[in-house]
Amino acid sequence: MTSNQNGNVGAPHLQICQVLSLAGGVVALVLLLGYAVLGPNPDYGTVSERLLSPTLHHLFGTDQFGRDILARVVAGSKVTLSSALFAVTFSFGIGLPLGVLAGMCGGKIDAALMLLADILASIPELLLALSILALLGSGLYNVAIAVGISQIALFLRLTRNEVLLLKNKPFITTAYDIGGTFWRVFWRHYLPNGMPPSVSLVILKFSSAILSISTICFLGYGPPPPTAEWGLMIAEGRNYIATAWWLTAFPGLAIVCTVVALHALSTRISGK
Amino acid sequence: MSFTPVYGSVPVLAVERLHVSVAAEGLQTVIVSDVSFRVAKGEILAVVGESGCGKSTLVKTILGLLPPHFKWVGSVQLCGQALEGLTGRQLKQLRGKRIGFVPQDPATSLDPLQPVGAQLNEILAVHTGLSRQGRGLKIQQLFTQVGLKEPQKVAQCCPHELSGGMQQRVLIAMALALDPDILIADEATSALDASVQQQIMTLLNELQRLGIAILFVTHDLPLAARYATTVIVLKAGEVQESGPAQDILQNPQSVCGQKLIQNMPSFWHPVHHTKNIIDHTQVVVEVNDLSFVYAGQQEPVLSQINFCVGRGTTHAVIGESGAGKSTLLKLLQGRLQASSGSIVVHGINPGKLTGQSRQKYGRVMQMVYQQPSLTFDPLLSVKAILEEPLVNYRKLTPGLRSSEIHEVLNAVHLPLSILKRKTTDISGGQAQRLALARALLCRPEIMVMDEIVSALDVNVQSEILNLIMSLQKKFSITYIFVSHDLAVVRQIADTVTILKKGCVIQTGTLDDVFFGNPHDYTKQLIACVNY
Numbered sequence: 001m002t003s004n005q006n007g008n009v010g011a012p013h014l015q016i017c018q019v020l021s022l023a024g025g026v027v028a029l030v031l032l033l034g035y036a037v038l039g040p041n042p043d044y045g046t047v048s049e050r051l052l053s054p055t056l057h058h059l060f061g062t063d064q065f066g067r068d069i070l071a072r073v074v075a076g077s078k079v080t081l082s083s084a085l086f087a088v089t090f091s092f093g094i095g096l097p098l099g100v101l102a103g104m105c106g107g108k109i110d111a112a113l114m115l116l117a118d119i120l121a122s123i124p125e126l127l128l129a130l131s132i133l134a135l136l137g138s139g140l141y142n143v144a145i146a147v148g149i150s151q152i153a154l155f156l157r158l159t160r161n162e163v164l165l166l167k168n169k170p171f172i173t174t175a176y177d178i179g180g181t182f183w184r185v186f187w188r189h190y191l192p193n194g195m196p197p198s199v200s201l202v203i204l205k206f207s208s209a210i211l212s213i214s215t216i217c218f219l220g221y222g223p224p225p226p227t228a229e230w231g232l233m234i235a236e237g238r239n240y241i242a243t244a245w246w247l248t249a250f251p252g253l254a255i256v257c258t259v260v261a262l263h264a265l266s267t268r269i270s271g272k
Numbered sequence: 273m274s275f276t277p278v279y280g281s282v283p284v285l286a287v288e289r290l291h292v293s294v295a296a297e298g299l300q301t302v303i304v305s306d307v308s309f310r311v312a313k314g315e316i317l318a319v320v321g322e323s324g325c326g327k328s329t330l331v332k333t334i335l336g337l338l339p340p341h342f343k344w345v346g347s348v349q350l351c352g353q354a355l356e357g358l359t360g361r362q363l364k365q366l367r368g369k370r371i372g373f374v375p376q377d378p379a380t381s382l383d384p385l386q387p388v389g390a391q392l393n394e395i396l397a398v399h400t401g402l403s404r405q406g407r408g409l410k411i412q413q414l415f416t417q418v419g420l421k422e423p424q425k426v427a428q429c430c431p432h433e434l435s436g437g438m439q440q441r442v443l444i445a446m447a448l449a450l451d452p453d454i455l456i457a458d459e460a461t462s463a464l465d466a467s468v469q470q471q472i473m474t475l476l477n478e479l480q481r482l483g484i485a486i487l488f489v490t491h492d493l494p495l496a497a498r499y500a501t502t503v504i505v506l507k508a509g510e511v512q513e514s515g516p517a518q519d520i521l522q523n524p525q526s527v528c529g530q531k532l533i534q535n536m537p538s539f540w541h542p543v544h545h546t547k548n549i550i551d552h553t554q555v556v557v558e559v560n561d562l563s564f565v566y567a568g569q570q571e572p573v574l575s576q577i578n579f580c581v582g583r584g585t586t587h588a589v590i591g592e593s594g595a596g597k598s599t600l601l602k603l604l605q606g607r608l609q610a611s612s613g614s615i616v617v618h619g620i621n622p623g624k625l626t627g628q629s630r631q632k633y634g635r636v637m638q639m640v641y642q643q644p645s646l647t648f649d650p651l652l653s654v655k656a657i658l659e660e661p662l663v664n665y666r667k668l669t670p671g672l673r674s675s676e677i678h679e680v681l682n683a684v685h686l687p688l689s690i691l692k693r694k695t696t697d698i699s700g701g702q703a704q705r706l707a708l709a710r711a712l713l714c715r716p717e718i719m720v721m722d723e724i725v726s727a728l729d730v731n732v733q734s735e736i737l738n739l740i741m742s743l744q745k746k747f748s749i750t751y752i753f754v755s756h757d758l759a760v761v762r763q764i765a766d767t768v769t770i771l772k773k774g775c776v777i778q779t780g781t782l783d784d785v786f787f788g789n790p791h792d793y794t795k796q797l798i799a800c801v802n803y
Contacts, residue, residue: 174639
């Protein structure tokens with residue numbers, strides 16, 4: 001029996017709508033990449049082309065300096081996505097090992113780490129990120145670090161709970177019995193087995209990091225203009241909202257689409 | 273057993289030419305083929321076979337619990353009424369009223385949060401028109417019938433407040449609640465201690481005398497032969513032989529039946545006689561006046577335990593559940609500290625271990641458990657699991673490491689191809705060999721084996737027992753063997769300690785304890801041995 005006769009056996013069977021949406025996604029990605037390479041410079045505009053509404057020549061229109069909005073949205077994806085990735089990696093990379101440590105050690109170390117997590121969790125994420133920024137100073141990577149720190153508590157707690165469940169499993173006690181030292185059991189057994197719940201959370205927190213970073217940049221604590229960043233673009237376009245809606249609408253749409261897509265991805269992954 | 277079943281004109285259950293198969297990935301696999309039998313009123317029919325022989329599928333077919341992708345053909349008649357052609361609803365009613373089912377593991381079959389009386393009450397409320405008072409009386413009557421003393425008190429208890437034997441009695445009471453014609457028991461005693469097993473079997477015999485037909489599924493041929501009227505031996509879904517129980521036990525005709533008898537560890541006819549020499553000057557483990565009380569509790573779990581184990585010998589610790597075996601093991605491992613008395617293992621007090629010395633203790637003592645698969649990290653391959661002790665204890669080059677691993681795999685009779693597998697897809701017997709191999713790689717002085725063959729079926733059990741005896745000779749290791757099975761202990765032990773409720777009843781050489789001057793409790797244990 002071959003896989004094309006029976007959809008349940010062999011390779012995953014793609015349905016027509018899935019194939020179409022996959023093809024559409026790939027085409028859009030190639031076009032956007034092409035636009036990023038070959039399209040107009042996102043940072044320089046032509047003064048004569050100020051505030052043009054969307055046309056075939058400028059698909060998303062132009063802003064008050066005559067810069068192409070589509071080019072700026074595409075360039076902004078690089079800034080926003082990379083800083084969000086940095087933020088999540090930061091919180092995952094610190095929260096996970098700390099969570100494993102808290103669960104493994106128990107006692108005073110656990111109490112101290114959980115106190116830290118409680119403090120971090122008791123302040124709203126955005127407020128916490130802003131207060132950290134006040135210490136670090138503005139700038140894109142400081143924003144990413146601030147957002148990262150505000151998310152540590154979640155990974156820490158989740159991993160600690162997972163580790164507490166592992167703690168009484170026979171394979172963990174056996175790992176010590178056959179001569180495993182603390183750090184060896186940490187690396188070899190606790191870390192890999194305690195990771196899965198946090199990994200499925202990463203994508204979800206990635207989308208919330210995008211929202212936080214855009215919000216902070218919107219408030220003006222992020223990188224200074226003329227950096228193309230979605231939140232900053234919305235902030236700059238606010239003054240023209242009555243006359244030139246495209247200045248705020250398209251960067252906003254970019255944020256919404258990315259967050260929705262990431263949520264769908266995370267639902268799909270955790271469902272499997 | 274002297275009781276003769278009533279062969280009326282209509283058997284309670286008649287299975288004719290039953291075939292069950294399952295279709296998976298385009299392949300048709302036959303699980304049960306051409307099985308026919310009849311169970312008469314007042315008869316106990318035992319279906320015996322090793323794991324994977326199709327016993328459970330047979331039971332599920334009769335109960336109508338087969339998953340939808342299983343197909344069966346043939347005829348199943350319950351009290352003369354054919355089951356095929358009935359609608360789902362009719363089937364459900366017929367089976368619910370006529371068949372009582374007793375599952376294998378009582379602990380997982382009862383609702384942990386409800387008193388057992390309420391659980392029984394629910395069955396009666398749904399299926400009978402009895403009034404509240406009538407139900408209360410019926411519950412008391414049923415509990416008395418299955419031999420539960422103080423039925424009113426038991427009815428108020430949640431499952432965790434009852435012992436395993438009592439839980440199984442409650443389940444039998446539930447199975448009897450609707451006055452079924454036939455009781456189906458699927459390995460109903462496998463999870464129980466020998467003496468509790470005997471009590472439950474005696475209860476089934478009493479029910480048989482009342483005229484209930486019983487279909488009893490087990491892997492234990494001697495047990496079946498002792499209590500059943502008729503036995504069917506099943507292998508790979510086919511009937512190997514059938515006939516009166518005693519005939520089959522004494523003179524099995526089929527190869528499968530002979531193998532089951534041969535591999536069954538026998539208390540009265542032990543196969544292995546080559547015992548180790550007990551040298552009283554070389555004591556490896558010495559336990560003196562050991563007592564243990566959990567913090568905040570009055571009753572000691574262990575009190576005044578004394579025994580010693582000689583180098584290179586096998587010491588068996590025997591006890592029913594609740595005797596304090598697990599606590600004793602934890603004390604030996606140093607996971608708990610003795611309340612009073614002393615333990616000396618190879619000159620070390622395990623209660624005083626810290627950091628480095630605890631890590632080194634693995635080279636003195638290794639544990640092997642009843643369920644070895646739980647002791648393997650699910651993410652690691654077999655190779656990674658075996659490498660672990662070598663990395664921890666000996667700084668070897670990768671080449672030396674793999675030659676050492678190959679040597680140990682040879683010793684435990686595992687193929688080298690297993691190294692690439694995941695531990696989740698190896699069989700129970702292989703998992704136990706793997707656990708032994710890992711323990712051996714630590715090069716321990718002492719190996720503690722906690723019920724390591726209890727979960728395995730007879731043929732695999734005998735292989736593992738032979739294996740550990742050959743390993744003992746090869747590596748001259750001292751064994752502490754914890755078990756509730758006297759027949760297994762008789763095969764391999766040199767010295768024995770019998771525990772009951774945290775006290776040592778008897779300790780000494782095997783012959784002294786069992787045959788020299790047995791204590792009353794020891795005599796009781798021996799009386800429960802089937803074979």
